Amino acid sequence: MDAKTLCLGVLLRGEASGYEIKKAFEEGPFSHFHQTSFGSIYPALNALSAEGLITGRAQAQDKRPDKKLYSITPKGRSALISALKIEPAPDVMRSDFLFILSFAQFLPPRRVGHLIDQRIAWYREALERMESCACTNTVPAGAAFVRGMGIAVYRAAADYLEAHRAELIAEISESATLVAE
Amino acid sequence: MDAKTLCLGVLLRGEASGYEIKKAFEEGPFSHFHQTSFGSIYPALNALSAEGLITGRAQAQDKRPDKKLYSITPKGRSALISALKIEPAPDVMRSDFLFILSFAQFLPPRRVGHLIDQRIAWYREALERMESCACTNTVPAGAAFVRGMGIAVYRAAADYLEAHRAELIAEISESATLVAE
DNA sequence: CTGACATATATCAACCCTATATAGGTGGGC
DNA sequence: GCCCACCTATATAGGGTTGATATATGTCAG
Known part of the structure; x- marks a missing residue:
């Protein structure tokens, strides 16, 4: 499961920034079965954006750095559904x-x-x-x-x-x- | 936990070849909590050998390719024990x-x-x-x-x-x- | 008022995984 | 009998990921 698919999965649940995607894998609903890092999320978001699978908009914030909120496009939605068709790799525990x-x-x-x-x-x-x-x-x-x-x-x-x-x-x-x- | 430490861990249990180390992580006693690939095992074994933490000997085999059997050295044993002192990273499930x-x-x-x-x-x-x-x-x-x-x-x-x-x-x-x- | 921690994006080196190459043996199906 | 798939065995290249770091600012406890 590559970083692009994982990001699409989070974005299917709703608009999110790179930072928020990271949190979804750290303490959110995906935290107990997958993880990613900024080093793979930000490049993945740029690639997805270039491919038209997601769109970004800047969100100015009060007393906080600006956010870039990404939403999944219809094309992105079908790309995700299609990616879910692969045979899942064996489950892995790393301890x-x-x-x-x-x-x-x-x-x-x-x-x-x-x-x-x-x-x-x-x-x-x-x-x-x-x-x-x-x-x-x-x-x-x-x-x-x-x-x-x-x-x-x-x-x-x-x-x-x-x-x-x-x-x-x-x-x-x-x-x-x-x-x- | 890097590949070198993982290899040392397997070798502490006894002499083994790169292929056998892989099997220890695939179906052996380590299979349910860690994994590695040839791409990290073979370079790790070469590095450990160069550092004097393990020694290798060639084992000719009947009707099979030769094996390179590695054993842990006393220096390797203490390097492993010392590596076990690090704070373990959080357990991770990838599914x-x-x-x-x-x-x-x-x-x-x-x-x-x-x-x-x-x-x-x-x-x-x-x-x-x-x-x-x-x-x-x-x-x-x-x-x-x-x-x-x-x-x-x-x-x-x-x-x-x-x-x-x-x-x-x-x-x-x-x-x-x-x-x- | 300092140090620790949270929000937020981004990049880079080091490392790891996947796939592939090589090479021969074993065993099942047709 | 022959082919294909799979097992033993080592090795590497390419692509992707992780972890650390940089930057900038806000909050909160001691």
Whole structure:
């Protein structure tokens, strides 16, 4: 899924600036299953604009830098629908946290505990953000389904970490492969 | 987490070739939380070799191309342990599937159903692979913990998809925003 | 009144992924 | 028997993405 398609997807939900698109992937409705950076968003918006798939208008703001608000065009809408026809690549989870923890026996138990606590807090915070979104019954069916999946998966992750934290710490504390803090 | 650290992580578990490292991220014990490609593995192995963090030896094979088996050196081991001290980046899920499904109301219900079925099958298959790994009690504590987390999360995903498939299809079938197949 | 953080756009180097090349073995279908 | 698809195995080029940085201004806490 390239940056252009991702931007079109956000813009289908309504007018937005580059900064707002970034937020949609950072804390908004897309945050739990895709991400992008300014380095790909701004070039993508320029390309989409040149191809006539979106149109931009400048929005002067009080006590804020100007915004460039982009809207999807009918041509852009059909380009998106057509892009949705591709076979989706396999789902991918990327977690430095789990990579590090898979070598828990080489880490000080205190650090392992701290890492797990941090991650539980992170998942719980994300869950609150997803659940609090009061829009439950106004959201289109697809978005609601996807949001529910995010909640289910994040809850499973947080629950697992809470349930197995003590066990892991106990096991690595016993072991002799401990390294110095 | 850069490719070099990921390779060191695999090699800490034992001697391996570039191809085998790829497999560790594709279907092996790292598959559910990180991935790499040949395009990053081979240059990483060359760089690690030049830095003295790993050593390579050629392994002639019967009726197969030669392998280059790499082993981690003591220097490499401490470089890895030291790399594990960084603060892990936030966990990230990347799913074209969920991105597409979030626009389910613009897709033919038949395709939505097919996509979900495919994804359930994919998750169930991955689960079987993770669970069948009979090594449960011989694996180090960290690896077992991480494996359990993968199973918990994948099971939650598959269960959610199964539980809500019918509901989503019903909702988009009713809706008027249907597009032609 | 300073430092941290938010809004807002933009770019660049470093890195990573995808696709492709090479080369031979294995196994299924017709 | 032959072809096609797929597995083992290494390698690279090209294109795209990430992360850091630059710029400019406003807010808010200590």
